[in-house]
Amino acid sequence: MTIDLSSMLKEWPYEPGQINVRLVEGEDGTPKVQMRLDLGILQLETVGRPDGQRPQGYDSLLDLHEARIDAARDEAAAAGEVEEGDRGEGESRGDSGDAEESVVTLSEEDCRALREEAVQYYHRYISLLVLGDYDGVVRDCARNLRVMDLCRDHAESEEDQQVLEQFRSYVLMMRTRALATQMVTDDEPKAALFVLDDGIEQIRRVYSDAGRGEEFEESSEVQLLRGMRDELGSKLPASPRAELRDRLAKALEQENYELAAILRDELKMMKEG
Numbered sequence: 001m002t003i004d005l006s007s008m009l010k011e012w013p014y015e016p017g018q019i020n021v022r023l024v025e026g027e028d029g030t031p032k033v034q035m036r037l038d039l040g041i042l043q044l045e046t047v048g049r050p051d052g053q054r055p056q057g058y059d060s061l062l063d064l065h066e067a068r069i070d071a072a073r074d075e076a077a078a079a080g081e082v083e084e085g086d087r088g089e090g091e092s093r094g095d096s097g098d099a100e101e102s103v104v105t106l107s108e109e110d111c112r113a114l115r116e117e118a119v120q121y122y123h124r125y126i127s128l129l130v131l132g133d134y135d136g137v138v139r140d141c142a143r144n145l146r147v148m149d150l151c152r153d154h155a156e157s158e159e160d161q162q163v164l165e166q167f168r169s170y171v172l173m174m175r176t177r178a179l180a181t182q183m184v185t186d187d188e189p190k191a192a193l194f195v196l197d198d199g200i201e202q203i204r205r206v207y208s209d210a211g212r213g214e215e216f217e218e219s220s221e222v223q224l225l226r227g228m229r230d231e232l233g234s235k236l237p238a239s240p241r242a243e244l245r246d247r248l249a250k251a252l253e254q255e256n257y258e259l260a261a262i263l264r265d266e267l268k269m270m271k272e273g
Contacts, residue, residue, distance in 0.1 A: 141175035173221035
């Protein structure tokens with residue numbers, strides 16, 4: 001058995017400046033997502049954890065830690081009920097009996113591993129977007145938002161609580177874009193408009209909570225979603241590529257190079273018709 005990948009790489013050459021992905025059938029009969037990189041091929045499972053691992057029997061590290069926290073809350077609630085029954089009438093419960101407060105915290109190593117796992121899901125939802133699996137994009141984006149919530153609420157260090165927050169508006173944008181596109185595909189334009197409005201409002205709250213409300217209107221995420229909404233509100237574009245080309249031209253004309261870079265990346269991810 002050869003372990004040289006040269007022939008496989010030659011059969012699927014790397015194209016600089018373009019995200020190349022494909023869906024193949026694995027030896028186990030299940031579909032696999034493959035992404036061509038400059039130095040090789042990245043292969044991902046389409047469901048569950050992208051690398052196929054099951055940490056301690058759970059679907060992911062996120063599921064493992066969420067289960068730990070749920071178990072701790074249940075234990076605290078049960079202990080609170082017993083303690084309440086042991087008290088005499090009129091005795092105060094006190095702060096120590098608060099069953100809502102979780103005693104579980106995430107160490108720096110826990111948070112690092114969760115971030116590394118989140119990168120796997122990022123690679124997959126980017127690939128699924130190219131493949132047109134919008135439900136998969138929504139699923140994986142929602143999952144990575146749960147990681148952000150978990151670290152924000154339970155990390156021991158303030159740095160680990162905050163480090164992922166810089167990506168929240170981007171992941172919200174990607175989830176909204178995929179969900180709205182799926183609605184358009186399903187011939188539900190009104191639902192797509194509602195999804196876009198809701199996504200924009202969620203991003204507004206992110207900027208407001210971070211004390212950056214003045215940056216909201218000019219943010220690339222919001223401009224991209226509003227561009228989609230404007231196109232959808234007037235007339236559905238003839239094709240996604242035509243829509244993106246038009247918005248890219250407008251962004252360049254307005255010298256909005258950050259938005260132009262995002263739109264250019266979107267064009268690169270789309271297959272040529």
